[in-house]
Amino acid sequence: MKRNFNVPRQTSFIKPEVQNPFSHRLNLSIVDKIKIAIMSVTIAPIRMILAGLCLLLAWPLAAISVAFLSKEDKQKPLSGWRKSLTRGLLFMGRCLRFLCGFHKVRIIGQMAPASEAPVLCVAPHSSFFDGFIMFVGDALMSGLSKIEITSIPFLGTFIEFTQPVLVRREDPDSRANTIREIRRRCQSGGLWPQIFIFPEGTCTNRSCLITYKPGAFYPGVPVQPVCLRYPNRMDTVTWTWDGPSAFTLLWLTLCQFHNYLEIEFLPVYVPNEEEKKDAKLFANNVRDVMAKCLGCPVTDHTYDDCRLMVLASKLEMPMEAGIVEFMKLHKKLGISYDQLNKYLEKFHSIAERKSKSITINEFAEYLHVPQSSALEEVFAMYDRDGSGSIDFREYVIGLSLVSNPANTENTLKMAFKLFQKENDYISEEDFNTVLHNAFKMETEEIHKLFEKVDSNHDGEISYDEFKNYATKKPEYAKLFTTFQDQTVENGQPDKTKSE
Incomplete structure (x- = not known):
C-alpha cells in the first residue's frame, strides 16, 4: 500500500498561467x-x-x-x-x-x-x-x-x-x-x-x-x-x-x-x-x-530565463526546459543565476535523453540505486504536479525544499552510522549488506557505487569520503532519512539509535 506523506506544496510555487512567454510559432496555411x-x-x-x-x-x-x-x-x-x-x-x-x-x-x-x-x-x-x-x-x-x-x-x-x-x-x-x-x-x-x-x-x-x-x-x-x-x-x-x-x-x-x-x-x-x-x-x-x-496575466519570468533557455539549447535540450520563473525562485529560495546554471547542467546529466524532464528510471540510474518505495517517495516530493516526471523547475524546487535542507551534518552522520559496524570506516561488505537489504541492489551495482565513493581506492570509505560524495548529490540525504523513517514505521529497530 502506498504511504501517505507530507510533500511541500506552497501555493507561492504554483506554475504560472503562461508557461513560456518566449516562444512564437507561425502556422501558415x-x-x-x-x-x-x-x-x-x-x-x-x-x-x-x-x-x-x-x-x-x-x-x-x-x-x-x-x-x-x-x-x-x-x-x-x-x-x-x-x-x-x-x-x-x-x-x-x-x-x-x-x-x-x-x-x-x-x-x-x-x-x-x-x-x-x-x-x-x-x-x-x-x-x-x-x-x-x-x-x-x-x-x-x-x-x-x-x-x-x-x-x-x-x-x-x-x-x-x-x-x-x-x-x-x-x-x-x-x-x-x-x-x-x-x-x-x-x-x-x-x-x-x-x-x-x-x-x-x-x-x-x-x-x-x-x-x-x-x-x-x-x-x-x-x-x-x-x-x-x-x-x-x-x-x-x-x-x-x-x-x-x-x-x-x-x-x-x-x-x-x-x-x-x-x-x-x-x-x-x-x-x-x-x-x-x-x-x-x-x-x-x-x-x-x-x-x-x-487583460493578460503577470508572471515572474525575466531576462535570466532567456539566458537559461540559451544554455539549455547549448546542452542540446529543448529551449523551454530552462524556463523556471527566475525572479520567483530568486525571491522565495534565494537562488542565484549562477546556481541555476549549475543546476541546469546537472539536470541535463540526469535527463540523458536530452528531454525537458526526468523519469523515475533516470532518477534511479543517476543515484545508482534501483527503484524502491523510499526512492518513489522522494521522487514524488520532487514531482509537484504528479505528472510522473520532473521538469527543471520542479527539480530546482525539490533540491531547495526537500534535499538540501535534509543534507545536514546530523543526517550524514546518521547515514554513515547506518552503514558502519564496529570500525570507524565502511567496508565493502558492510556497504553491500545495507544496500542489498534496503534497496535490493545487486552486488555488481553496489561494487560500482562503492568505488565511486571510495575516492582514494583503499578499500574503505571514511566519513570524509562519504560526506564528500553525499554532498555532491544531496538527493541521497532525503533518501537516507526516508528509508530510516520507513524502517521505524515497519517496526524494525533503528540501528542509528542503538547505542
Missing part, C-alpha cells in the same frame, strides 16, 4: 503561403527598397543635427535649428512605418506632455516594430541605449539624434549614473524629450507581462503606461528567443497588405510616497494597471 509567394516578387521588394531610401534620406538630417556638438552641448536638449530638423525626421519615421504596412495606427487615449509624464512605460515588448511609438507625438522621444550603439555606422547617428540616456555597462556606477540622468531630465520641466522604456527588458509573445526591471522607476517620477497591441490575423511581428529570425519576420510583415497596431495611452501614474521609496513596488503596481488593461 496554403493560402498564406501563396499570398506570401506573390507578395515576395511584387510588393515586398518595392517596400524594402523604398524603406531603404527613406533611411538614406533621413540620415543626413540626423547627421547635420548632431554635427560639431561639444561634450557640454550633448548634456543639453537640442534647440534652435537643430531641433527644427525633428519634424523632418518624424515625417521620415512615419513614412517608414507606412512602408512596413502599418498604414493606420489606432491611438487610444491621449499622450501626456513631457512636463506631466517625463517617462513612458511601454509594454508588452514583443517586436522591433515597437519602436514606431517614437513617431506618435509631435517630438521624437528618447530611450535607454548602450553607449556602444552610438558608434555603429549609420544607425548610431539616428540613435545619437534622439539623445538617449546612455548606459555604460562596464562602469560599476552605471545604474546610479543612469538614475541620476533620468532624474535630471525629468526635472527640466519638459525641455528634454520624453523617455520611453520597455520595462520588461526583453521581447515576449505578448501572452503575459513578465517582471518589470525597476531601473526607470528609481527616480520616482510620474510615468504614463502605454499598452501595445497587434490585432493581426497572422502574427508576423513577434520576435522572441524561440521562433522565426528577425529577417524572416520583417519579410513576412512586408508581405502583408495591412498590418495593424494599437497604442493605448493610460492615465499618468503618479507614485505615492511608499512607491517613491520602493522602485520594485512602483514597477509592480504599474505592471498590474497595464495587465488589467490588456
